[in-house]
Amino acid sequence: MPEPGRRRPNAPRRGGRPPAPRRSVDPARLAAYDVLRAVRVDGAYANLALPDLLRKHGLTGRDAGFATELASGTLRRQGTYDAVVAACVDRPLAKVEAKVLDALRLGAHQLLAMRVPDHAAISTTVDLVRARVGQGPAGFTNAVLRRVGEHDLASWVRRVAPDVAGDPVGFAAVAHSHPRWVVSALAHALARAGRDAGELDALLAADNEPPAVTLVARPGRVGRDELVAATGGTPTQLSPHGVLLPGGDPGATDAVARGAAGVQDEGSQLVALALSEAPLDGRDERWLDLCAGPGGKAALLAALAAGRGARLSANEAQEHRTVLVRRALSEPDGALVAGVDEVVTGDGTAPRWEPGTFDRVLVDAPCSGLGALRRRPESRWRRTPGDLRDLVPLQRRLLDAALDVTRPGGLVVYATCSPVPAETVEVVDAVLAGRDDVRALAPGAALPQVPDAAGPALADGTATLQLWPHVHRTDAMFVALLQRT
Numbered sequence: 001m002p003e004p005g006r007r008r009p010n011a012p013r014r015g016g017r018p019p020a021p022r023r024s025v026d027p028a029r030l031a032a033y034d035v036l037r038a039v040r041v042d043g044a045y046a047n048l049a050l051p052d053l054l055r056k057h058g059l060t061g062r063d064a065g066f067a068t069e070l071a072s073g074t075l076r077r078q079g080t081y082d083a084v085v086a087a088c089v090d091r092p093l094a095k096v097e098a099k100v101l102d103a104l105r106l107g108a109h110q111l112l113a114m115r116v117p118d119h120a121a122i123s124t125t126v127d128l129v130r131a132r133v134g135q136g137p138a139g140f141t142n143a144v145l146r147r148v149g150e151h152d153l154a155s156w157v158r159r160v161a162p163d164v165a166g167d168p169v170g171f172a173a174v175a176h177s178h179p180r181w182v183v184s185a186l187a188h189a190l191a192r193a194g195r196d197a198g199e200l201d202a203l204l205a206a207d208n209e210p211p212a213v214t215l216v217a218r219p220g221r222v223g224r225d226e227l228v229a230a231t232g233g234t235p236t237q238l239s240p241h242g243v244l245l246p247g248g249d250p251g252a253t254d255a256v257a258r259g260a261a262g263v264q265d266e267g268s269q270l271v272a273l274a275l276s277e278a279p280l281d282g283r284d285e286r287w288l289d290l291c292a293g294p295g296g297k298a299a300l301l302a303a304l305a306a307g308r309g310a311r312l313s314a315n316e317a318q319e320h321r322t323v324l325v326r327r328a329l330s331e332p333d334g335a336l337v338a339g340v341d342e343v344v345t346g347d348g349t350a351p352r353w354e355p356g357t358f359d360r361v362l363v364d365a366p367c368s369g370l371g372a373l374r375r376r377p378e379s380r381w382r383r384t385p386g387d388l389r390d391l392v393p394l395q396r397r398l399l400d401a402a403l404d405v406t407r408p409g410g411l412v413v414y415a416t417c418s419p420v421p422a423e424t425v426e427v428v429d430a431v432l433a434g435r436d437d438v439r440a441l442a443p444g445a446a447l448p449q450v451p452d453a454a455g456p457a458l459a460d461g462t463a464t465l466q467l468w469p470h471v472h473r474t475d476a477m478f479v480a481l482l483q484r485t
C-alpha cells in the first residue's frame, strides 16, 4: 500500500488537456450512469432498475457485470467518494451539479476500486459528461478526476477522514462509506449482542461486498443435490436447502424458472427454518406468514408445510406486493403450489382470522433493513433515524396481532433484517411486558448448525438469534421465538 501522499504509479499529471472527444459513449458506463440517475431522481432501487437498463443498453455477459459493479459499487461507496471529490473541487459539493457529481462518483469508483486504467476511467467519464451534460462540465470533470487519480483509496482515506483516535465513528463513516448514525447504530447492535467492538470494521467492510448469489431448493419441488448438479454450485453450510452459485444468471436455471428454486439469502432461509423446525406440541396444520411480500420466505414455508401436511396462509398489506407473493406461490400454470391455503391482502395489525387460528406464525416485520445493506446499495443513504420512530410502533402491533391469532401452545417467530435493538429485542420485550399469555423460547434449538449467533438476551434472560454478514456471510437477520401459553 503506498505511503500517504505518494502518487499512484500511473497517476495522471495535473492540468492535462481533456481527452479528445470519442465518437460514442461506452454503453456499460451509460447504463451505470442511468442507474444512478434513476436512484437519485426517481427514487428507484438500484437492483430493480438495473435489469431494465442493462437490457435497454444491450448489455450482456461481462459488460453487464461491469455495469452492475460500477453502479452498485459506486452507490455503496458514495460516502467515501464524496469526501474524496470534496477535497478535489474548489466549491462545496452541494454546488456541484447533481448530474456531474454522479459522473464524478462513477469515475472515482473506477479509479480507486476497479481495475480500470486511469486514462480509460477519466476519458470515458469525460465522454459521458460531454454527452449527457455539456462541454464545460466535461473539462471540470477531467480536472477533478485527474486529482482523484493522484492517490490510491487508502491514501485518500487517511487524507480526508477524521482522525481515527479523536473521532472513531467519523473515521469509520468515511473509510467504510456509511452514514455516521448507521455506524453508531451498528456499533450499538454489536455491543448489545455481546460482541467485540473490534468487529465493527469487519461488519462495515462486509456491507460493501456484493453478496454471493444463493439459491434455495424448495423441498419437495427440487432436491438440493439436483440443483447443485444443474448449476455447478455448492451446498451452503448453514441452510440444508441452500446452493451457492458460482456466477451466471440464476434465472437461466430451469428449477428457478419453474419456481421450484429461488434466489434467497441463506439468512432468510434460516428464518423460515427457525419457524418450521421449532418443536411444537399438538396440532401442526395451519401456518401464517403475516408480512409475506414479496414472498421469498412464504415460498420456502409453503414447501416445508406441504411436506408435513400443513397449509400456509400468506398475508401482505400492499396489493402490489401481494401480486408478487401470489406469483412466488404459484406454479407456472397459475395454480397455487402445494402447501398454500390462501394469499390475501390485509393489514397485519388487524388480521382477518379468528383468535387462536394458527399453529405457527411468522412476523417478518417491515424494518430499517440495516442488516441487508450489502444487497441494497443505495439504502444506507435513504434511511434516516426517524424511520425507526415510525417502524417500531408498527412492529409491536404486528407482533401483538400475530400472538392473538396463534393458538395456545402455538409458536411465533419475530424476525427482522436489522440487528438494531430498538426494532429487535426491544420490540419483543415491550410486547411481552404487555401480555401474560406468552413465553419466550431460545430459537437456537431449531438451528443447531448455526454457530456464533447469540443475539441480545430478552429481559427475562431468554436467548435470541442474530446473524451477521461478517460472521455468517448472510444478511443480519434477527430471530426471536415465542410461544402462546
Ligand SMILES: C[S@@+](CC[C@H](N)C(=O)[O-])C[C@H]1O[C@@H](n2cnc3c(N)ncnc32)[C@H](O)[C@@H]1O
Pocket (backbone or CB within 6 Å): 268, 290, 291, 292, 293, 294, 295, 296, 297, 298, 315, 316, 317, 318, 321, 346, 347, 348, 349, 364, 365, 366, 367
Ligand atoms: C421484511 S418484508 C417481508 C419479506 C418477506 N417475508 C419475504 O421473505 O419475501 C415486510 C413486509 O411487510 C409488509 N407490511 C408492512 N406493513 C404491514 C402490515 N401492516 N401488515 C402486513 N404487512 C405489512 C411490507 O409491505 C413488506 O412487504
